[in-house]
Amino acid sequence: MKPEDFELFSTLVRQRSGLILTPEKTYLLESRLLPVARKHNLKTLEDMANMLRAKREEILMFDITEAMTTNESFFFRDNKPFVLFQKNLLPRLLTARAGKKHIRIWSAAASSGQEAYSLAMICAEETAKLQGWKIEIIGTDLSREMVTRAKSGIYSQFEVQRGLPVTHLVKYFQQVAGDKWQIKEPLRQMVQFREGNLLTDMGASGTFDVVFCRNVLIYFDLPTKGRVLGAIHTMMPSDGYLLMGGAETVLGVSDKFKVIRGEQGLYVPHASIYESAAAPLAAGIAVSAAAAR
């Protein structure tokens, strides 16, 4: 591929999605974009580049951007954040929101929906405590194809085995057409999916008590990560919770959030008075160290 064509595609993708593509990714770019070219009746990627230069057609730019997204996801991915949500965050919110009995949860960059449905399964498991509560779970993703898949709630046999306990498979899925499984209606109704771009569509959906934003910021450059975290911060009450992926952190990226010691992947707004089980102890040590001086 000609360097100027690579530059054209990678700039387009970065501006629209935040994804950074370095020249080592040329092969990936080619293999992902060739099907897009075919779909638009263009023979080569060079033709597609020229087409873009001649006419910045929205549907072509959309398809190119969508094709470059990495959509891997699975149920209860990394497990710990979900245990944390069920055992710690949800109980705290049940106290903190006892007045309005309303909790809003956002799966930002939801991909094919496994994260949002995992959260819905947890809420379903806790249904006894949630009588009379309104729980909203919203999943957004840039990719239209992923949003459509997520809404359908249909997963392959392979997908329903990655991270999903079989008891949950039996309880929350029904078998459809051979080896496909579909989330049952009551659970699907707990979750809404819509298209949404983390770079541009922020702020219109109100505030969220819990935000799962995992395995998407890793693809962005530092200023973009900071911008997205800043936007999430404005969409969260000071006692809200942010969960990020195992390879992600707010440290050195945004000062809007702070790390919670001992709770991997959990971040809270700077103004939060969250105290982890470990925090008072640590504070006590700091105090006694200061007193000793």
Place this chain on the structure above:
Amino acid sequence: MKNCLIVDDSRVIRKVARQIFEAIGFVCEEAEDGKVALDKSTALMPGIVLLDWNMPVMNGLDYLRALRAMPGGDKPIVIFCTTENDLTHIQEAMAAGANEYIMKPFDADIIRGKLEQLGLMGS
């Protein structure tokens, strides 16, 4: 807890499964049918059993029922691993006392994920 009994009539599958479990740190025994598995379980109660369904001599479900009836046979974690991939079979297995269920084909990620859910991966 760290000893694993792999029960499958296919030598190839036993070998693949064994490699996955050994990489995680389990010590593995193999059995080619339910009867052999039952004898081995009597000699040494396994911590975990990976269990095929359709096998000659004694099938996986019959082995599981016999195991659960043995003294101490309620302890092992039993994971079915079979081509039977419909809800009816899954429910029958769970009712007979299986702890988990894998539909073939499987890979290392699926096994590791199931073990993690069962709390057997150790961090």
